[in-house]
Amino acid sequence: MRVLAIALSGLSLLMPLSLLAAEPITPISAPTDIDSNKAEIGKQLFFDPRLSKSGFLSCNSCHNLSMGGADNLTSSVGHGWQQGPINSPTVLNSAYNLAQFWDGRAADLKEQAAGPIANPGEMAQPHSVAIQVIASIPGYVESFVAAYGDESITLDRVTDAIAEFERTLVTPNSRFDQWLLGDKTALSGEELEGYQLFKSSGCVGCHNGPAVGAALFQKTGLIKPYATDNPAQGRFAVTGKESDRMVFKVPTLRNIELTYPYFHDGSVNTLEEAVNIMGEIQLGRTFSDLETGKIVAFLKTLTGDQPNFALPQLPPSTPATPQPDPFGPKPSQARS
Amino acid sequence: MRVLAIALSGLSLLMPLSLLAAEPITPISAPTDIDSNKAEIGKQLFFDPRLSKSGFLSCNSCHNLSMGGADNLTSSVGHGWQQGPINSPTVLNSAYNLAQFWDGRAADLKEQAAGPIANPGEMAQPHSVAIQVIASIPGYVESFVAAYGDESITLDRVTDAIAEFERTLVTPNSRFDQWLLGDKTALSGEELEGYQLFKSSGCVGCHNGPAVGAALFQKTGLIKPYATDNPAQGRFAVTGKESDRMVFKVPTLRNIELTYPYFHDGSVNTLEEAVNIMGEIQLGRTFSDLETGKIVAFLKTLTGDQPNFALPQLPPSTPATPQPDPFGPKPSQARS
Numbered sequence: 188m189r190v191l192a193i194a195l196s197g198l199s200l201l202m203p204l205s206l207l208a209a210e211p212i213t214p215i216s217a218p219t220d221i222d223s224n225k226a227e228i229g230k231q232l233f234f235d236p237r238l239s240k241s242g243f244l245s246c247n248s249c250h251n252l253s254m255g256g257a258d259n260l261t262s263s264v265g266h267g268w269q270q271g272p273i274n275s276p277t278v279l280n281s282a283y284n285l286a287q288f289w290d291g292r293a294a295d296l297k298e299q300a301a302g303p304i305a306n307p308g309e310m311a312q313p314h315s316v317a318i319q320v321i322a323s324i325p326g327y328v329e330s331f332v333a334a335y336g337d338e339s340i341t342l343d344r345v346t347d348a349i350a351e352f353e354r355t356l357v358t359p360n361s362r363f364d365q366w367l368l369g370d371k372t373a374l375s376g377e378e379l380e381g382y383q384l385f386k387s388s389g390c391v392g393c394h395n396g397p398a399v400g401a402a403l404f405q406k407t408g409l410i411k412p413y414a415t416d417n418p419a420q421g422r423f424a425v426t427g428k429e430s431d432r433m434v435f436k437v438p439t440l441r442n443i444e445l446t447y448p449y450f451h452d453g454s455v456n457t458l459e460e461a462v463n464i465m466g467e468i469q470l471g472r473t474f475s476d477l478e479t480g481k482i483v484a485f486l487k488t489l490t491g492d493q494p495n496f497a498l499p500q501l502p503p504s505t506p507a508t509p510q511p512d513p514f515g516p517k518p519s520q521a522r523s
Numbered sequence: 524m525r526v527l528a529i530a531l532s533g534l535s536l537l538m539p540l541s542l543l544a545a546e547p548i549t550p551i552s553a554p555t556d557i558d559s560n561k562a563e564i565g566k567q568l569f570f571d572p573r574l575s576k577s578g579f580l581s582c583n584s585c586h587n588l589s590m591g592g593a594d595n596l597t598s599s600v601g602h603g604w605q606q607g608p609i610n611s612p613t614v615l616n617s618a619y620n621l622a623q624f625w626d627g628r629a630a631d632l633k634e635q636a637a638g639p640i641a642n643p644g645e646m647a648q649p650h651s652v653a654i655q656v657i658a659s660i661p662g663y664v665e666s667f668v669a670a671y672g673d674e675s676i677t678l679d680r681v682t683d684a685i686a687e688f689e690r691t692l693v694t695p696n697s698r699f700d701q702w703l704l705g706d707k708t709a710l711s712g713e714e715l716e717g718y719q720l721f722k723s724s725g726c727v728g729c730h731n732g733p734a735v736g737a738a739l740f741q742k743t744g745l746i747k748p749y750a751t752d753n754p755a756q757g758r759f760a761v762t763g764k765e766s767d768r769m770v771f772k773v774p775t776l777r778n779i780e781l782t783y784p785y786f787h788d789g790s791v792n793t794l795e796e797a798v799n800i801m802g803e804i805q806l807g808r809t810f811s812d813l814e815t816g817k818i819v820a821f822l823k824t825l826t827g828d829q830p831n832f833a834l835p836q837l838p839p840s841t842p843a844t845p846q847p848d849p850f851g852p853k854p855s856q857a858r859s
Binding site: 234235236237241242243248251252253254255258259260264267268270444445447456457493494495496497498499500501503504506510511513514 | 572
């Protein structure tokens with residue numbers, strides 16, 4: 188889509204201003220190349236707490252698909268009620284992320300999916316046990332045979348299936364996308380003014396493309412330092428470069444109305460405050476209440492169609508399935 | 524249905540043995556008098572972790588509708604990762620329970636729904652705060668107006684809506700019900716022999732009617748004491764009568780294949796072991812492996828159609844919504 192946008196942008200003088208290519212934000216749409224067998228397994232696994240040591244936490248616990256793909260908490264609850272170190276980013280549209288996690292330490296959705304399962308502070312299940320659990324469940328084995336051709340159940344296949352499901356979690360048809368696609372009645376005057384401000388103020392420098400973000404890393408506190416108690420240092424933890432301190436993946440703004448609280452430390456509860464802080468520390472700009480209100484009105488037009496599928500039913504365990512262990516000794520704490 | 528069965532049983536000599544009324548178990552079917560507006564609110568509330576102090580636990584956390592309406596744990600995880608005192612019973616077909624909770628301390632689904640929200644060991648949210656949360660969410664307010672006629676959001680209405688949703692959680696069309704309704708090919712010979720044994724051994728004395736249980740209280744350990752470390756004393760906690768010690772609600776056997784582990788203490792992982800223990804302590808009978816296998820084969824025919832609806836989408840909070848507090852001081856422990 189970005190290639191298309193670039194290719195078309197040279198033509199924009201010949202075309203109505205409303206043409207997609209003229210805008211730095213482009214519509215989002217569901218992928219058409221989904222392997223539905225794999226995605227169906229991935230959907231079950233995403234909701235299956237048996238991937239966790241406790242048998243109580245699933246991917247959906249912290250990336251709740253009833254709540255914008257996040258948990259709406261400052262930081263998440265992990266095994267044994269451990270407090271997570273960072274705000275859970277939404278899984279919606281996460282296929283558009285240039286890399287996964289706030290610090291981009293996982294290259295893609297498949298690599299990401301393996302992380303929380305085994306992280307002692309999250310689902311706390313050794314991968315070997317998680318795989319043993321899934322492989323002990325005949326309903327899963329049948330599905331893996333259908334999707335992958337044989338009975339082999341591996342971490343590679345489990346995370347591949349979860350990633351395939353997550354690729355489906357795209358939220359098209361937001362009012363803003365309707366407007367982009369030519370329905371000029373889709374936005375109010377205030378929302379449109381908010382969008383113009385969003386562009387003219389420079390927000391769009393980082394928040395652009397189909398995901399309205401997610402396509403680059405950027406320093407939090409470009410103009411003024413970001414005040415936080417959270418010790419996370421972003422990309423620095425991955426690269427060790429001083430220049431990567433406080434550099435985080437720019438989050439998508441799609442469905443931002445649903446994915447409060449905001450920022451990597453989850454310290455901000457309202458869009459108004461988030462817009463004001465971003466203005467100050469990233470752009471060196473103080474928005475008036477009127478301006479902030481307009482930008483927030485625009486941001487709320489980015490809420491798209493939420494995931495719409497039947498609650499998955501999970502195949503039952505067998506006597507061969509390793510037992511969940513919610514109340515055993517806690518494993519040692521670890522970073523997320 | 525039971526009245527019908529009794530009324531018809533006098534006629535059974537005149538009718539084919541396959542007639543419903545001739546069997547002590549009757550088919551189950553979804554109610555036809557559901558208020559869909561109320562049930563739709565109840566469905567959202569059932570999945571909404573904002574009813575809990577932490578913002579992390581919902582009704583569905585322990586009565587997981589992807590997992591037979593239970594959590595498949597010995598006992599549940601409550602606020603702050605507290606260990607629950609008893610096994611979570613399935614919410615499926617719970618409208619058929621003569622009373623709610625293992626000890627029957629709540630008269631009906633509506634009364635039950637209020638319990639875990641405020642229980643300090645479960646969701647730990649004072650009712651007043653839970654109501655304030657729901658009332659602060661415009662999406663809920665709109666729905667309550669549509670369902671109840673005005674904006675008033677009270678504990679009475681919240682629990683009424685949850686109960687109305689729970690009334691829909693009926694699982695018809697099990698293979699056993701197909702057989703009851705006349706499809707003689709629905710059961711294998713082994714399954715049918717298991718059913719005959721289930722009747723002739725006396726299991727059916729407690730496990731009968733549409734829910735295959737749930738219609739009476741009975742002592743666990745009628746013939747021999749039940750060996751358990753769990754301190755729960757059943758109805759005694761409600762009535763204070765010595766004769767009610769270890770008297771629990773007879774659980775439904777519908778979907779029993781999905782609702783492991785078994786018994787009020789959740790100590791038994793397999794149906795085989797559960798059948799053997801019940802034989803010993805309730806009936807004074809030792810089943811052979813062959814007999815146990817047949818009864819288990821029958822029990823697995825009681826799995827019906829599981830809930831089938833789109834994952835609910837929850838309306839977003841507002842700045843006026845009381846904040847979740849997952850990591851504040853833990854409230855004092857309490858019984859479930």
